[in-house]
Amino acid sequence: MEIKGYWLASGILGVTASVLRRVHESGADVVVTKSIGPVPRVGHPGPICTSSHGGLINAVGLTNPGIDAFLDELHRLGEWGVPFVLSVFGRSPQEAASVASRGVEAKPLAIELNLSCPHAEIGQVAHDPDLTFQYVRAVKDAVDCPVFAKLTPNASDITSVGRAAERAGADAVVAINTVRAMRIDIVQRRPILGNLVGGLSGPPVFPIAVRAVYDLYASLSVPIIGVGGVTTWQDAVEMHLAGASAIEIGTGVLSGLDVFSRVREGVMTYVQETGFSDIADIVGLAQRR
Amino acid sequence: MEIKGYWLASGILGVTASVLRRVHESGADVVVTKSIGPVPRVGHPGPICTSSHGGLINAVGLTNPGIDAFLDELHRLGEWGVPFVLSVFGRSPQEAASVASRGVEAKPLAIELNLSCPHAEIGQVAHDPDLTFQYVRAVKDAVDCPVFAKLTPNASDITSVGRAAERAGADAVVAINTVRAMRIDIVQRRPILGNLVGGLSGPPVFPIAVRAVYDLYASLSVPIIGVGGVTTWQDAVEMHLAGASAIEIGTGVLSGLDVFSRVREGVMTYVQETGFSDIADIVGLAQRR
């Protein structure tokens, strides 16, 4: 598949075929599903989200119906011709691989391997290059389609983890997942989220994501899929210049499902007005200097 | 020294005795100096700061006149009776220890060991528990006053690093320093900061700091000094509830030097209205549950 365009990020609205189709029809070039595991999972008790200083913190906790039930939704996406990427997770490389190999039945464009949810027990994978290598290798061995590794900004050294994913055969890396965060209610004097801790997304994390994409682009040769805090075309241009070939938008859907087309049109106008012929021409341009 | 109150964070305005006195007189209980090294250091070329989606990114680059020249300023602080903490850094444990032992001549309340600047070459210390242990131990051995270790949220596991600092004898830990970040200018298509990358501070990092403080409080027995994104008394209450005994404010001075007294008064009113007798009574309260 070609890594380009403006995609729906995993976990936002991505639990049924119907809404994923709607997001696609509203302008998302590709939709990434909610991260799916081997069995149904309720996730964390509510509250599962809260705003914070311009951002969003969530601790959904990988709620999903399990790959078996979700295959129905995937097949529907296929019938409807919606271009989709299947996000998967697992408690071991084998488990992730088995979910992925069940999922490819439904012919996703690619598998996105979520190694990086900061508020679920699997959060620690993408902190460790070796573990990341094992997960990516296991999934690559299990499927024929492209495999993307989704990384966490909470790792000390995201580029080592990215390089491990690349060595293991990842066809692209996705950066970033949410940043560890927490809010406390000062009236009840207790953490707000049912899971106590969660992950920060939205505008506050944008410069953290730009930095991750920039660093990864400088040290990897596979494409980077940028995600984190993008809500405007200016953000998207910046993310492309840092090195993102495609961009995923999650929290930004709160500004309306037309965010994908608004962003795309803005970037296209920018590309034309600055004399380039294609968005691909600006990818990584901030790296010269 | 008692770890309590509202302090000026290191690196904000902290390069001369005069302005540090002014900040103290404007309401900061304690002022922490700019991080001082062994020799004069110009820091990074400009731009050294930029706003980003409600936050601030800086790459000052540890600009400082070196401990020898800075001793004059410290002595002046002493004469003026300004309660101050000396922040130091070094490229090796020995170098940090030697800066600290020169600095204690001027009788700081404590030494704050900056192990965590995300945009200078020394940034990597507080990613590694062992290295952190060595730095803290070396400085502890060199000085008689309390030593605080300042940690980075960019570490995969801030609590391991905090525990290493505690084992090495740190009298408190300070969390958090800035979060790795970057902005790119979309007209010139190059990173904005002279140093390309910098550190995010201000409101966007607040929930990241709360989480770090909460996690550290749960696993350490030394006091936690909370810092990151505090600009209102509500923020400060939240930080105390997470586990901060004292709170440092940096970027928040952009709202006026009276931020310290505004925050203090708000917290005191909160403490009284909720039936507690002292701010210390609410420290860590969000941990029950």
Place this chain on the structure above:
Amino acid sequence: MDIELSTGRPRSVAISRVVRENIRDVTLFFRRQPDSPTAAPGQFFMVWVPDVDEIPLSASWSDDEHIGLTVRPVGEATQRLVRMRPGDYIGIRGPFGRSFSVTGDAAIVVGGGVGMAPLRPLVYALLASLKQVTVLIAARTRDELLFHDEMLRIAESDSRLRTQVATDDGSLGFHGLATDCLTALLEQQTADVIYACGPERMMYEVYRIALRHEIPIQLSLERYMKCGCGLCGSCALDPTGHLVCLDGPVFTGSTLASIVEFGKYSRDATGARIDEIR
């Protein structure tokens, strides 16, 4: 994009008053925070029940000073709520969702069980706009009728309001289902709009009755909600992807015509399809 506005942060409020409405339902009142909007009829809040969960509840009362939530205990969160006392804290996000819109001249309002909660403020809004209103309150038994006394009291002084009761066991009013009562009603009187909230099986029948009589309707749907604000997707409807939290909970009959799952199936907390509606 204003995340503060679209998602919000649970704000703790102390329960100021607890009113037992009938043998099952309880209304909890709390003071409205001055900087938060009042709720329009049909809008809901995400209500944080400490240590348990966050659940959607409609505003059954909303004025400048107070907000009221009427709760029927069906599981852990709602049971915890109905046991609350003045001074206890809950957390509030919202109001969310689209409200009922006041149209037409003669309305029939059909509330089944705790479905009367969002309809109570609607009745007041309709009367304020000088409409003729017939409210049909249905329950399994007379002890479970919600807001019946209040509606009777209004009807005493305002002839534009008529009340009608239906109980499954015949303990008061019409003996039978709300939908049978509605059918009977429509033989005697006409209406140019029908509003309904209650068990989905009931609403689906109301929808079919209205279709048959060619009367426009507005129904308030329930689906499992985690975020309440268009992020998580758990409340999405097949096959259009309408979100109950954002595009609803109030839907018109013409939108419902495109919702294949309406009256047929819904989804559980994991997102899995369950062939069960409430």
Place this chain on the structure above:
Amino acid sequence: MDIELSTGRPRSVAISRVVRENIRDVTLFFRRQPDSPTAAPGQFFMVWVPDVDEIPLSASWSDDEHIGLTVRPVGEATQRLVRMRPGDYIGIRGPFGRSFSVTGDAAIVVGGGVGMAPLRPLVYALLASLKQVTVLIAARTRDELLFHDEMLRIAESDSRLRTQVATDDGSLGFHGLATDCLTALLEQQTADVIYACGPERMMYEVYRIALRHEIPIQLSLERYMKCGCGLCGSCALDPTGHLVCLDGPVFTGSTLASIVEFGKYSRDATGARIDEIR
């Protein structure tokens, strides 16, 4: 706290016009971004010179459409700037700092070297407020006089403006220092406010002259600046901790009376004290 407002982000603007003012100084014009404020006389911008540094420069021109910066090449950043051509990019944050305030009825304005930059818009502001203005333009030699022709031109049509020139080498006007010229001037005329900008040695003497004559003054100071917005502390003054970027750059005589370093010493890029003023 609005960091966007207080600190800002360098915004790239293309140089629209380059004007050589004299053998040293060059004015660079660019279009003002519609959503950014105009600069009041005495306010400055932080100017990002790509690949080099970010430095403070006063607005020498500011109207609804354009902003002008007049630059004297003294080091890498300023040399790069004076070589710029239309279409080249710089980044702009600001405007920052406190401006001159227009007071009194008869003003003397003393500009030494490129110190005339912030004084040019001040002269216009004074005249717009119907003041009598004497502008004293000083330079080492006539070829380095800044805005002299422009001031002469205004004076031709507006009798309230008088111009006076002083050159160190006597190549035009008064032969000698600006301060000696000012002393001579004050023997012929009086003034109820003095404004000055230029080398600190000059400003310090102007300050002492004004003190002797008991005339209120406003001076624009220079100190090393990294942030321009009250964060880094590099521009702090001893012993009060006044910040040149935030509390200045324009200070009144009464504030300067408390600044021991004024006219005596300053600090270098590391923050170390240097017994050197410009």
